[in-house]
Amino acid sequence: xxxxxxxxxxxxxxxxxxxxxxxxxxxxxxxxxxxxxxxxxxxxxxxxxxxxxxxxxxxxxxxxxxxxxxxxxxxxxxxxxxxxxxxxxxxxxxxxxxxxxxxxxxxxxxxxxxxxxxxxxxxxxxxxxxxxxxxxxxxxxxxxxxxxxxxxxxxxxxxxxxxxxxxxxxxxxxxxxxxxxxxxxxxxxxxxxxxxxxxxxxxxxxxxxxxxxxxxxxxxxxxxxxxxxxxxxxxxxxxxxxxxxxxxxxxxxxxxxxxxxxxxxxxxxxxxxxxxxxxxxxxxxxxxxxxxx
Numbered sequence: 001x002x003x004x005x006x007x008x009x010x011x012x013x014x015x016x017x018x019x020x021x022x023x024x025x026x027x028x029x030x031x032x033x034x035x036x037x038x039x040x041x042x043x044x045x046x047x048x049x050x051x052x053x054x055x056x057x058x059x060x061x062x063x064x065x066x067x068x069x070x071x072x073x074x075x076x077x078x079x080x081x082x083x084x085x086x087x088x089x090x091x092x093x094x095x096x097x098x099x100x101x102x103x104x105x106x107x108x109x110x111x112x113x114x115x116x117x118x119x120x121x122x123x124x125x126x127x128x129x130x131x132x133x134x135x136x137x138x139x140x141x142x143x144x145x146x147x148x149x150x151x152x153x154x155x156x157x158x159x160x161x162x163x164x165x166x167x168x169x170x171x172x173x174x175x176x177x178x179x180x181x182x183x184x185x186x187x188x189x190x191x192x193x194x195x196x197x198x199x200x201x202x203x204x205x206x207x208x209x210x211x212x213x214x215x216x217x218x219x220x221x222x223x224x225x226x227x228x229x230x231x232x233x234x235x236x237x238x239x240x241x242x243x244x245x246x247x248x249x250x251x252x253x254x255x256x257x258x259x260x261x262x263x264x265x266x267x268x269x270x271x272x273x274x275x276x277x278x279x280x281x282x283x284x285x286x287x288x289x290x291x292x293x
Contacts, residue, residue: 023286030071031045187204
């Protein structure tokens, strides 16, 4: 996870090095601002990922996560189609319902309950799915209605750009089971004071169990859905040392996590850490073939 906080002349090196280090994918946050960095530099996710696609050749890139907060499915679909084309198919669209907060208040101060956000998110994903699959889409819903929207030439990846859906509730998990290639969790929901990763294992295990149930209820084989853990905000300590990374990736991998995401270390809070540790992880774990993706 690389925060979009540096001017491109500096950020470019992070994306290139992420590929050189051997990571399978690199993500950035798709938000207008970040809760702890509201007054600091913050750039747009889609242009950042397009630039990253142009300077890399192997690593898969992704949004973490696009939401209905300030994205409309039609304009987002056009941007995703274009971004995937620039990346020559190396792209995953991370999606989430949005949890309220600064971005919501800036763009749309309407207060929404968790249920209302979940309902809107369901339509958001359904419509986005249709737009990226079909050449022409008509859709009528409570939150979105569109008529004869063209999407030409369409996605390089068939049947469309893969989705990664962030969800911890039953509705969101069922949505992930229906539409996603990957399910995303950041650990214990609603926390922004990271717990030691050992203390979050039980929560993630319980979430994985409920995800299996959601898959079964929608008629999907649970083994066909990848499971991504985003560490750093709620799951802490995973990049304290190369030993911690290896232990955490192994223990979460044993639970069923297939993709293990850490933040590019920053010099200060949040996600403060040592770049030397990341370099050690690359040299001793990734290139040696150990650990999760």
